[in-house]
Amino acid sequence: MHRSNHTRLLRRTAADRCKYCGTPIEWFERYDTLRIPLSPEFPAHPVPPRMHWHLFKGVAYPGKDPVTGYCRIPHPAICPAAEHPDLPEELRDVVARLATRMRGRIDRGEFVPYVEPVIEEQVATPDPEKVQEQRHVISYYGTLRLAPCEVHELQCISTDTRNGERCRNGVFDVEEGKWEEVDVPHAPGRQGQQILSLTGGRMWAWVIKDFNCLRRWWKQQCVDHFGSGAPDHVAFELIQFQPLLHDQYILTERPEGYDPAPVGQDIVIHDGPTGDSTVCAGPGCWHSTMGKQPAGWRCWDCERRERRRARTRRKWTRPQA
Structure with missing residues (x-):
């Protein structure tokens, strides 16, 4: 990892295969701290501008590379296992070639396909390997992320330099957030209307309003590792909340047991500086x-x-x- 990188994501942990089609992919940290699977570089001119991504110091940004004129395509946009109702004409040949490779790996017994049909959002934000039955949503002024567990169980993803294992510290601090009702994001179609009808368009989320605290949460790091430069031990586990995919985690009642303990100190009103x-x-x-x-x-x-x-x-x- 170069010292000028703006990400702590190691390349050896970022290389993966799409679990839906088996295509080799690389995960990169986005400018908004989410992660995105990108393809190798393509010449930018035949690719629709809305699918242009490039890397700068290890972080993915929208748009083509201003120096080389090349770009990377998000894998969900060309995954042959996903449905693409608005696939651009320029990318149909790419998807067809990937589909041929997928069928070849299936025929050779090298890949077991995902049976159910998927959409691009599922390919873009797959669940972490280990998730709990109860999962909480974290909110920052309308930006919603889904944790792999209850918010107080969220674990730091950095590498503990003492033993090379994943840090065992937690991310949670009861003083940095509180439970509030937030709007359920709009979801199209009949299923989206059902979600709005059942929830009234509101749900409970752990809300963080201090940006300085949010930076540590969005990095999923404990206090000791935040800003330390330690590499990530596992992939980022906070994913973008999608109401159609994650409707079972919508909370309609406020969780209990998260109130901060009373300080128990008397309030002292100072008359002013004493000189000391x-x-x-x-x-x-x-x-x-x-x-x-x-x-x-x-x-x-x-x-x-x-x-x-x-x-x-x-x-x-x-x-x-």
Whole structure:
């Protein structure tokens, strides 16, 4: 991984095969932190502009490469196992060739096809390998991502440099979000109307409104690994919420047990600066406050980090039954 890359996704973990058609694909991190499977490079002029993607420092962006004039095509747009009602004329030959390869691998016993018909959205956002029965939706001002589990069970995807395994820390912090009702995204067709009728167009989601907190959630990293540069150990597990595909995870009742614990401290109204200031005792922290504080005083940020780490230690040091 080059130090100038804007992504922590290792190429060896990004190479895969489409589970619907068996075509080799490569996953790349998108500009909006989602991931997209892209084809090898094509000359851009015969490809419709809406299907142009290019890479810059390891991250996928819409449009053709301004230097080479080449582009990459999202695999869902040309997957031979998916239905393409509006397939452009220029790409029909590409899809036909991929379909021929798929049938050849099936005949040779190298690939077991997916029986049910699929749509492009399923190819673009496949579920992670391991998902729980209960899954929660995370929201940021209308952007919805579906977690592979309940929100408090979401695990960091970074590599623990001490043992080379996946980090066991959690992403969840009860102080960084809250449960709120959000709009169910519009879905076309009769099934979409049924979803709106059953839910009233509203559902419960874990809402994060602080962008600084959101960056860590969208990267699916714990506090220790966020911004550390550690490579991802597994593929990104937060996928785009699709109401037609994920309607069974729509919550119509607010989950319980997520209220933050009361602080239990008296509110102190300060008359103003006293002339003295105290610097936070946290390692490497230079936050300060006006007025003289007890020895070992820590700022609110360091206290929050310490509480989070204490919860993590209690979780993983709890004796097994």
